[in-house]
Amino acid sequence: MDNIMGECERNHLIDVLTQGRELAEQLQVHFHHPSPEVQQLLLLKILLSYDKALSMLTCKDASPEPTTARVRGGLRPFRDSEPSPSPLPGESPASRDSEPGYKEYAGTNGNQALVDVLDCRKAMPRWTNRVRVTHGTAIEGQLDDGHSWRKYGQKDILHAKYPRGYYRCTNRGSQGCLATKQVQQSDEDPTVFEITYRGRHTCSHASVGINPSSSLPENENPNDVLVVEAPPEQQQHQQADLEQQKDHDKLLDFYNSLASITECSSKNPLAAFSLPSISDDLHQLYPLFDTFNFSEAVTRCELIHENQHFHSREDSELDLFFSAGSSVATSSGTNSRAADARDSLDYILDPAEFNNSSGNPWFFSK
DNA sequence: CCTATTTGACCAGG
């Protein structure tokens, strides 16, 4: 793992695991001074840490996690026999890319891992949009699809009149988002750009979707940019991809919001329950909760966690928090309990569950 | 000074 895991990924993983350990220590302390709310919150945060760490180590086929290790197009042997988390000899730290850790090499033992990574990349979803720009003023960068991209290469392509541009998500460094796209101007019709996307966005910013038709530059008349639809059979897959991306983005937003709340409370677990400090964050979550399918989540978790409830029924902020969500579920016909919903978080947030959901995740009602 | 782009070089796969 070390061999293919970049410095940034490694550090991030260490951070996450360290945080988990500290949380566990806090939990240990609280065993001596029992406080159900704090214990539950700590437990929740520990679970989140584990989820994060595991997802960082797991290469999901359709949705590589933010920190999935990768290799460069061409593998380069280590100059030293050992993979080094520090700058290589003769390489000043400043000379490394401003996105630390997006460079990973396969080390001597990295063969199997390398195969995994390559498989992972091969399995990345890939789809192409054709975008026609009718006003000559438009340039590639203006083919805004709602995400910010950073150009990392350009290549003359055989038998192609125009070079191909290579872009990656600007959040690769900060969030390990592996989404990339290639932009190729059409030979026959220079007003048409073929944009090939590879990999879904795993960055939390990815909330606007990836359909260019739904995210045109604000200052442009939609009539100026015509989205030429992909062939019907491709279109279906494409649509499914788009839907799944949206769901994934939602879940990620939800996850990150939750994580930030627990992050905040980790600095002062007790203060986390004071109403003002947390309510702002909660308000941001409410829109998500409107669509979060609590009833289904609870039903599923009751099947799994049968007779394993350890929670108390204190009317803590956390309970109110989940009550808000479960009341949505309740109003839609299913009787559910806030604490059950809370208990189900470890299951809900299992990234594998997302990837198993074939295009129609259950955790958000449509 | 910091960040993004350009561009020649490098690498693996075919």
Add this chain to the structure above:
DNA sequence: CCTGGTCAAATAGG
């Protein structure tokens, strides 16, 4: 050996 994809030093731009 050729080609596509990527890296990373150099450069441009704010």
